[in-house]
Amino acid sequence: MKNILSLLLSFILIDVVYAQTHFTIQQSTGCNTLQLNIQNNHPSNNFSPNPFLTTGFSYQWNFGNGQTSTLENPTANYSQPGTYTIHYDCTIDTVGFYLTGILVTQVNCNDPFGGAQDPYIIIKDVNDNTVFTTESNYINDQNPPYSWGFNIQLNNPPYFLWVWDYDSMDGNDNCVDDSENQPGVATVITLPANNSSTFGNTTLHYVNGGLIFDAYFYKPVTTYHDSATVTVYQSPNAPIISPNNLSYCLGEQAQNITATGNTNSIIRWYTDSLLTNVFAVGNSISPNTSQEGVFSYYVVQTDNITGCESNPSIAQYSVSRLASPIIQQNNITVCTGQVLQPIVAQGTYPLFWYADQNLTTLVNQGDTLYLQEQLPGTYQYYIVQKDTTRGCISTPTILTVNYIQGIEIQSTVNHVSCFGGNNGSIEVTITQGTAPFTHFWLHGPTELNLQNLEANEYVLTVMDQNQCLRMFSIFVNQPDSIHVEASITNVSCYGNADGAIELNVTGGTLPYNYQWNNGSTNHSINQLQANTYTITITDQHQCTKLQTYNIQQPDSLVTLAIINKETCNGKNDGSIVLRTWGGTPPYSLLWSNQKTDTLISNLHLGQYQVTITDNHNCSKVENIQLESIYDFCLDIPNVFTPNADGINDTWEIKFIEMYNNPTVIVFDNSGKKLYENTGVYEPWDGTLNGKKLPMGSYFYIIDLKLSDKEPFSGTLDIIY
Structure with missing residues (x-):
């Protein structure tokens, strides 16, 4: 078991190479911006990976400026100055998978001899070809685990695994389901995933019935790492040109043009925008003013340390002869007496007008010459423009003015006698000019002499044989209109005669005559009653003015x-x-x-x-x-109704309070006194000793105690 594992581990290797020769850049420095076309030294040569076995060539670039790429030969763009490190990783996966070992931990097969199995394995490809077997070298009489080590390249999947017991009772047994002398059940060896997670060694676990085992795989890949440093330098600014865009006169002594740059830079002056023809090296040049034209130089500075070059500044100057002033007409004819139009010259610099070709008699300075009346004859003016600062002067422009005799007239005017009248007239005689003449009045008539004119301006235009044209304004006047200002004093009180009218008369022709409709001939009248007053005012020319005024009075009280x-x-x-x-x-x-x-x-x-x-x-x-x-202040009622209804319940005697100490006495038919009151009257309520008296008639006596009045007496009725 230990030996087979050692064998397996001997295949767990990935080729990792670190070097600085795995990609090539054409330059490692730039100015302002830098574009690098990078050559990869591990080309894929259009290798096409197997989707189940290999991933091919993969590249990972980090350009150090926040940009990355997975292209084989990328382009890196740097837009800002700085130092950047390019990192390169290349992984090559072109071999595929190797099966390097099998470790069986459980089998399902029985061996009646000795009680232990004698296992061996068979591995076949998809075409049923045996690619590996240990049948001739089986493991003798041993229980699991079993291990086998080998190095099989899996380039035609899928693959199938059988585990057999070599010497069972009557033949080989399959260790999956313990079947004898049958094809048995094979286990499909599934390949690991084809991605970076399975680079190197991978172990897969399989369970197929009673068979449990691990398969060991190895995928060899090669990885390269490399890096390089690039530096982008800041280009210097374009040089500062001073002075610039100057204009020089032809042959003028010009000042140097200077380009100012950095202390560690070289200044170059080129005559073309492509910067191919060097005119000068250094900080200044002297303009050539020997010929006319516009001259431009493209000036750059190159940093001695970085070799970076600036954008060009354009130094420009022009050399020219001052242009002659421009006038609309060089030869004009002027008739004496006509309105003289100003002559306007155009130029870039101050203009000067001379009366002689030697330019000694200055007659005007500025762009406009106002011609003066001259005797008939020919006159010439020489116009130049000067750049007095540099002492430049143009070739003169010549203006020729021919004065010929113009038109003159004499006129006699009879003015209008009264304001608004039409008895004016004009008589005209043409005294100068060349006959024949044509004439017309601006308002239409064709006669030379005019009658029945109102006050106005009359414009006569006369033209002679020489085309001299002249306009004459003749005024027919009139006196001012008679203007009256009145100060009116109205009647103060209704029916009075203290009104007045005071006049202030202007206009017309003095003296004035006055005639009022009340017969007065004074300019002011007074002691007037309310009325309408009319005055007629007549001046020396019998011009009249009629005015009417109203004298008013207030209404009567x-x-x-x-x-x-x-x-x-x-x-x-x-x-x-x-x-x-x-x-x-x-x-x-x-x-x-x-x-x-x-x-x-x-x-x-x-x-x-x-x-x-x-x-x-x-x-x-x-x-x-x-x-x-x-007539008398006492009102004595002859009836009252003491029935307690709140109306007329007592005998009220009006105005009795006006009298001092009156006495009121009431009697019945028998003469019995029922009521008596002296002094302030207390109205009687129709009772006697608190008891109501019966309805009926009673008698009263009222004594006011007046010396001129007798006591009043009468009857009084009580009604319920």
Whole structure:
């Protein structure tokens, strides 16, 4: 048992190789970015694995930048500067499985000789070919466990295992079901899973009836490991160019152009964008201004340590002759007297206008020349642009101006006499120009002289034989309209004659005449009643202005007295409320009793006078008569009903409280005194000594004790 296990372990080996020659990279350094095409030195050569036996070639790459790959020959991309380690693992599985041993721990076969089995094994392939047997070298007279060691490559699965007892009673016995001299029951040897978990040694356990055994498998694989380091350097920045994009005059002494880079870099100047033609090496160059054109240099710096090169900076300058100024027309003709249009020149630098070709007489500076009126003749102007900083000047542009005699006229104007009139006129004579002439008025007429004109601007256009064209504005004027401003004073109080109208007249032509419809010829009138007044104003040219004004007055004061009569003579409970409208509020009141309110009360019958005054001191006097309802203040009922119903239960004598110490006496038909009260009257309840008197008629005497009044007497009825 120990020997067979040692034999089995001798096959448990996996070839693992560590080296640095298992892949090849074309370079190990780069600048800014780096793309590596990696050559794998263990190619698969298109090996096709058996799906049950081998997995073939597998690769695992880790590029150190967070990226991995399983390709045979991958590409690694580095986008950031830094140092990176490439790790490489290669596993080669091309052989398949080996069966290296069988360990039987239980059998189901009986041996009557000696009580122990004599086992041997037979292994066959799918075609019933015996690939291994120990029949000629069986184990003699031994009980399990049994072990056999060998090295069988399993390249044509499936495979079948028989375990037999060699010398039973009459032949071989199958140790699965103890059958004799029969094909017996074979055990299918199932292969381990075809993946990385079964690389090297694998043990599978089998149970088939009474047979229990372990099978030992070995899968040989080779693994390679390797690594390499790559470094991506930071490229230097593009050089800084100063000065740059300058423009030079042809032949101008130019300052050097300098490129500034790192201290450990070399500056190169190229004439092409492909960086193939080196113009200069160093930090500066001197521009060549001997010929016109735009010149560009592509400037890079190369790090002396890393060898990394920057992106190019473009140094550019231009050399040119200053362009001549541009004007729309170089030769123009101007008629004297016409409106002169400004001449505009275009240029890049300040513009200068000279009157001579030697450029000594400066007449204007700037882009616009405003022509001045000149005598007929030919005049020339020389226009240049100057870069005064560098002393550059362009070739002059020549402007020729031909002045010829233009058109002149004389005009006589008769202005409109009155505002809004149409009696103006214009007479025109053409005094200068070359006949024949054509003319027209802007508003339409074709006659040269105009009549019946309103005040306005009239534009005459005249053109002569030389195409001189001139427009003349002739104004026909008119006096201002007669304008009247009035200050009106209305009548202060209804019916008064203190109104006034004061006028301030402007416009027209002085002096003015005034005529009012009331016959006045003054410009202002006064002492007017409320009415409508009309004035006609006439100026020196008989222009008239008619104005109408209204003098107003307030409404007359109107009052309404609301009278509450005195109840009876002497009661003094009368009142008057006065309502007022018209005039000009607010109003003030003064009564004959010196009261000033709209309501006066506690009045006795009689006449009351009130004076009403409004805000303009207009006043009105009203006399108001206050009467009493009763001539005398005593109301004596002739019946009452003392039946305790709360209505008319006592004999109430109205106004008796007005009198001092009155006496009231009641008698029956026999003259018997039933009730007497002197002083403050206590109404009688129709009883005598607390007892009700019978219904009937009774007699009363009321003495008010007035010197001018006799006692009152009469009958009084009690009703139930």
